[in-house]
Amino acid sequence: MIARSFGRELLERYGSPLYVYDLDEAERQAKALFDLLPKSAQVLYSVKANPIPEVCAALKAAGCRVEIASPLELKVVFEAGFTPDQILCSGPGKTAGLVREMLLAGVTHFSCDSWYDLERLAGVASATKKSADALLRLQVSGAPTGSVGVGAMQSHFGADPAELLNGGAARVGALRGAELAGIHIYSGGQIQSADKLASTFEHAIRLAEEIAGAGVPLRLLDLGGGFPWPFGTSDNPVDISGLREKLQRLNAQRRLTAGAKLWFESGRYLVASSGTLLSTVLDVKVWHEKTHIILDTGMIHLGGMAGLGRIYRAVASIAPLVERDGAAIQSVDVVGPTDYALDYVTRDASVSPLKPGDAVAIPNVGAYGLTASLVAFTGSQPPAEVCCRGNSVVAVYRLRTGHERIRT
Ligand SMILES: Cc1ncc(COP(=O)(O)O)c(C=O)c1O
Incomplete structure (x- = not known):
């Protein structure tokens, strides 16, 4: 999990919400997976889990091949340095x-x-x-x-x-x-x-x-x-x-x-643990004895597919990036910023005391995070995605959304 002070520093530099990927962690996971498998076995990284070129390149450095399904994924893996013989379509x-x-x-x-x-x-x-x-x-x-x-x-x-x-x-x-x-x-x-x-x-x-x-x-x-x-x-x-x-x-x-x-x-075993979603509390409301924490992230950046009720809905953990004394708040619904009832991050949770402006971190979201979400819904700008090694930033991306007019 990202160090709190580094998380806060990144939020200041790149804005909130923010995805952060730890490339060293992805390499460690690849090594751990290779260690479980027979010696000559190959591991193919499923690029749909996280198509950031540096993430793919880290897995290449760790000895993986790749599994892809589209021209865009092909472009990404070439950018990451994979050769055609290392690719499965x-x-x-x-x-x-x-x-x-x-x-x-x-x-x-x-x-x-x-x-x-x-x-x-x-x-x-x-x-x-x-x-x-x-x-x-x-x-x-x-x-x-x-x-x-x-x-x-x-x-x-x-x-x-x-x-x-x-x-x-x-x-x-x-x-x-x-x-x-x-x-x-x-x-x-x-x-x-x-x-x-x-x-x-x-x-x-x-x-x-x-x-x-x-x-x-x-x-x-x-x-x-x-x-x-x-x-x-x-x-x-x-x-x-x-x-x-x-x-x-x-x-x-x-x-x-x-x-x-x-x-x-x-996909997920290799990169899930490398990713953290940093977010900021927009509002805290108490209504009918229940606390509602409104974050600047939700199904538009995380677990969007699950928002449609099609697949298993994970409930996220929220760790504050600030230290504040006081007992955890009980029975909290942590929700996203859209005007849509399915947009929740966790329900009936017990979380540390939080105030508007506080930064929080959601761990284990390096796989099926942003690109598996409803990024075009409500038209807000997708979060930046930052790749790090230790406390050094090695690349920053922003996913493009919005309609491009095409010729009639
Ligand atoms: C054919 C195939 N291979 C690999 C994967 C990657 O799965 P996971 O990220 O759970 O490892 C998927 C995911 O849907 C898949 O359909």
Whole structure:
């Protein structure tokens, strides 16, 4: 968590609210994740978690590759210094134009969400005379799933594994333009224990062995991730240190896929702890024995997707950047600055005494923070985003919003 005096200094320099990312922390988390995985495994950073170039560059320095889904993310990862062979283009939203742009930029690895997506890749790769290695994303059934993202709802991602198990070898052999290099499985985010994580990987490895047994050669297994980290709260992270041993055991059990490379993906585990959202109290109101603290931040900068009630709504922790004597205020609703009832940061919380003008910090928001929020709602300027190493600022950004008139 950011030092209070440094937080206050940054607020003075860049205004409130303010996102602060600690790049050293992102590198530490990457190291911690690599330490849990088999030696030769690769970690792909999911850029959608936080597309700030310096954050991506810190993860590159720590040895990660990247997983991206759009031309803008491609631009960001090139700016961060990644080479095309370190990039996986993923997601169900591909168009022939996007695939073409990726191939022409030198990207060779694609996760395909269906046979149609795979055949589209093969067609565009043939037309552009580029080589393409495809991973077929497979639907997960029977594995423990996560509490957000894919696992939280009925998943529509990926192809039916039966498409590879029954007659897949002939279909794969007949592919021209792209080669099926392997499979991709992602069971969901925030998988809350080492045991559950290990079960999802075991499930994926078993399926890979079956597919290889059906005559489909696999040289790459992207086993996804789901590595958990608190979102917006100061809760202790789940201890997943037990995963190391479990994964070693699973890795040793591979037979037909023993030579296949292992890839894992992560967004939140790598960058959540690097981010803090600093905010200022705008007003404190007491009404019907309840205290309402109004901040200059809320769903427009944090947890915007959750504001729609679509996904698990985290309740944030608020730590003051000032020291003030007195007992904590009980039963506080901390709310955002918009005229919208869903715009709350936490409800019925107990927080330290706060006054208008006080600065507060919300921890663990380095992943799915600003760019996963409703930044264009109400037209307020998005907060600046500051990247730091220790107490040195290395880069500052501001996300652009607002309508740009286009030609009729
Ligand atoms: C396919 C895929 N990989 C990786 C991730 C990153 O997940 P997390 O940030 O929970 O690690 C996601 C998140 O939705 C995803 O859909």
